[in-house]
Amino acid sequence: MQISNGKTFLSFSEALSAGIAGTVPAFNWLVPLLDANGADEKALLTGADRLRAKTMGNSVHLRGLIEFSNFCRKNCHYCGLRAVNQKIKRYRLSETEILDTALKAEKLGYKTIVLQSGEDLHFSSDVMCGIIKELKNKTKLAVTLSLGERDETTYAAWKKAGADRYLLRIETTDPVIFKAIHPDSDLEYRKNCLYILKKLGYQLGSGVMVGLPGQTSLNLAGDIIWMYKLGVEMVGIGPFLPHKETPLREEKGGTLNQALRLVSVLRLVFPYAHIPATTAMGTIDPLGREKALEAGANVIMPNITPTGVRPLYEIYPNKICLDETADKCFGCVTARIIGLGRTVGTDYGHVKRNTK
Ligand code: 5AD
Ligand code: SF4
Ligand code: FES
Numbered sequence: 605m606q607i608s609n610g611k612t613f614l615s616f617s618e619a620l621s622a623g624i625a626g627t628v629p630a631f632n633w634l635v636p637l638l639d640a641n642g643a644d645e646k647a648l649l650t651g652a653d654r655l656r657a658k659t660m661g662n663s664v665h666l667r668g669l670i671e672f673s674n675f676c677r678k679n680c681h682y683c684g685l686r687a688v689n690q691k692i693k694r695y696r697l698s699e700t701e702i703l704d705t706a707l708k709a710e711k712l713g714y715k716t717i718v719l720q721s722g723e724d725l726h727f728s729s730d731v732m733c734g735i736i737k738e739l740k741n742k743t744k745l746a747v748t749l750s751l752g753e754r755d756e757t758t759y760a761a762w763k764k765a766g767a768d769r770y771l772l773r774i775e776t777t778d779p780v781i782f783k784a785i786h787p788d789s790d791l792e793y794r795k796n797c798l799y800i801l802k803k804l805g806y807q808l809g810s811g812v813m814v815g816l817p818g819q820t821s822l823n824l825a826g827d828i829i830w831m832y833k834l835g836v837e838m839v840g841i842g843p844f845l846p847h848k849e850t851p852l853r854e855e856k857g858g859t860l861n862q863a864l865r866l867v868s869v870l871r872l873v874f875p876y877a878h879i880p881a882t883t884a885m886g887t888i889d890p891l892g893r894e895k896a897l898e899a900g901a902n903v904i905m906p907n908i909t910p911t912g913v914r915p916l917y918e919i920y921p922n923k924i925c926l927d928e929t930a931d932k933c934f935g936c937v938t939a940r941i942i943g944l945g946r947t948v949g950t951d952y953g954h955v956k957r958n959t960k
Contacts, residue, residue: 634825652868652900665953668908676722720750740766771809809838815858837955842884845920871900
């Protein structure tokens with residue numbers, strides 16, 4: 605395969621080794637890389653793995669994920685938590701349960717917890733400020749929020765309360781696809797949320813799903829270019845997995861290989877970003893997370909949600925780790941990381957800035 609860097613045509617391996625990593629991403633090389641197959645695909649994955657070793661080292665950072673409420677005001681066409689789905693029992697963890705879960709995580713060795721929920725306004729600006737402050741007082745954990753779209757005042761209050769990072773996937777930057785799957789979201793509003801989060805000084809994560817209906821490699825390349833301009837420091841991606849209680853139940857969904865190629869391309873574009881091997885990749889293939897860690901990823905986000913409510917946070921079907929405890933998953937991912945010849949990160953794994 606030949607790839608143009610805008611001036612000359614390079615062979616695939618030349619492009620990987622000599623030319624494109626860390627440069628301004630352009631459609632003319634993103635698309636062929638996203639579509640690579642056979643030996644080219646292999647070269648892409650190995651090249652990204654090598655670059656990861658150089659920029660991020662061998663350690664894999666663990667982020668403990670607490671899914672503390674499955675209430676959601678929205679009706680995204682792909683997600684099992686959508687408001688109109690009456691087949692799931694809704695739950696909210698109490699503030700004490702959240703704190704206890706965090707304390708346990710810290711004891712296990714976690715340095716970061718991620719508080720994730722549906723868009724649940726019960727957790728108002730003030731309620732969340734209380735929780736963030738309590739966590740910051742009682743633990744030394746870095747706190748990442750993943751609570752969807754809110755207004756600038758709220759994001760600012762949470763930052764002031766001590767939140768370190770925010771994750772908000774853009775899902776897709778294609779206006780037609782975005783509109784088709786988000787009956788109650790607006791692409792420009794969501795982009796603006798990300799601009800605000802960036803301006804407020806959060807360590808910022810975004811990402812997309814791969815394999816959405818109608819999505820092409822050209823769309824994914826556009827997503828990457830948009831995230832590059834935004835300046836994301838963490839990028840979480842995964843295959844779209846159709847859920848039977850949603851309008852997209854009959855769709856095909858994404859594949860592991862599509863997701864792996866995207867991880868690798870992201871590593872080339874963002875040499876210093878934190879890129880997780882996501883649960884969706886572990887769901888579509890028992891070794892999906894390992895494969896992602898060997899294609900450019902350097903983070904895992906084990907579930908530390910109390911086991912009793914885990915099955916209720918069913919954004920997609922057959923999610924892994926539903927019967928496991930936080931201790932079990934911690935042991936499991938640690939063993940898998942060591943099995944790959946890597947180590948578990950012992951520092952906070954804050955984002956590396958200004959290192960483009
Ligand atoms: N398949 C894969 N990923 C999904 N998400 C939500 N629903 C699905 C699904 N059916 C992802 C979205 C969201 C993240 C928390 O989970 O990208 O941002
Ligand atoms: Fe709600 Fe997020 Fe699911 Fe959309 S993706 S329905 S906002 S939990
Ligand atoms: Fe949960 Fe392996 S990560 S059991």
